[in-house]
Amino acid sequence: MSHETFETLAAGYAVGALDGEDLVQFEAHLAEGCARCETDLREWRETLARTAVAEPRAIPPPGVKDALLRRIEQTSPRVTDRGRWLRWAVGTAAVALAAAGFTGMYVAARYEAVLGRMARETAAVKQRVERSEAVLREQLALYRDGVALLRDPATRVVEMRGVGTAAGAAGRVLWNDKIGGQVFVASLPAAPPGKAYELWTISGRTPRAAGMLALDAAGQAAQPIAATPDGRVDVFAVTLEPEGGVPAPTGPIVLASK
Numbered sequence: 001m002s003h004e005t006f007e008t009l010a011a012g013y014a015v016g017a018l019d020g021e022d023l024v025q026f027e028a029h030l031a032e033g034c035a036r037c038e039t040d041l042r043e044w045r046e047t048l049a050r051t052a053v054a055e056p057r058a059i060p061p062p063g064v065k066d067a068l069l070r071r072i073e074q075t076s077p078r079v080t081d082r083g084r085w086l087r088w089a090v091g092t093a094a095v096a097l098a099a100a101g102f103t104g105m106y107v108a109a110r111y112e113a114v115l116g117r118m119a120r121e122t123a124a125v126k127q128r129v130e131r132s133e134a135v136l137r138e139q140l141a142l143y144r145d146g147v148a149l150l151r152d153p154a155t156r157v158v159e160m161r162g163v164g165t166a167a168g169a170a171g172r173v174l175w176n177d178k179i180g181g182q183v184f185v186a187s188l189p190a191a192p193p194g195k196a197y198e199l200w201t202i203s204g205r206t207p208r209a210a211g212m213l214a215l216d217a218a219g220q221a222a223q224p225i226a227a228t229p230d231g232r233v234d235v236f237a238v239t240l241e242p243e244g245g246v247p248a249p250t251g252p253i254v255l256a257s258k
């Protein structure tokens with residue numbers, strides 16, 4: 001075998017396109033320590049690496065190497081022709097395979113991005129479930145406390161009526177001077193931007209803040225009211241206030257008991 005043949009095989013060896021007798025012969029030749037083939041091999045691999053960076057292209061179809069080698073067998077009966085074909089074919093294969101490597105990395109990066117997005121979405125779903133669970137727990141506690149309130153003979157039911165712009169609204173307070181109570185509100189119009197509804201317990205002439213109403217989309221609210229220090233409430237009222245709430249009422253009354 002002339003050395004020109006080995007030069008040709010070096011290109012194929014660099015892209016892993018050699019097999020059978022060619023592979024055995026070329027590896028045996030390398031084992032003998034041919035500096036020229038070592039150099040060739042290094043140059044082919046460097047070309048390959050450069051191409052991988054410079055030429056991102058489509059993934060070659062599977063079996064590209066087999067098809068390539070079959071084509072070489074069919075079209076090149078003579079050694080010199082075969083050598084030309086191999087150089088051409090291996091050069092093409094090198095670009096294709098290097099591009100495949102690059103594309104593979106690209107696909108892997110994309111895949112990781114998708115995995116990252118899925119992980120974030122999963123975390124978001126988990127958060128939503130935890131929030132819903134917290135809301136359900138609050139409601140359950142409210143109902144349990146409501147039952148306890150209703151069992152107590154000292155508990156009274158106080159009606160609130162809508163006033164002014166909230167004339168269609170209605171409220172009801174389950175109240176027990178010793179343990180506090182619960183307020184239920186219906187048909188309250190949504191508060192304007194920057195505003196919110198605040199509940200007050202009024203003893204004599206002194207209003208005491210009893211929390212911001214957490215209205216749902218239907219204008220309903222159901223929430224606990226803490227017991228007052230003096231154990232006495234004469235009037236329950238709701239006013240329209242700045243969003244964060246205020247220590248003493250400043251806005252118009254929208255709901256009030258008699």
Ligand SMILES: [Zn+2]
Nearest residue numbers: 006034036037
């Ligand atoms: Zn050699």
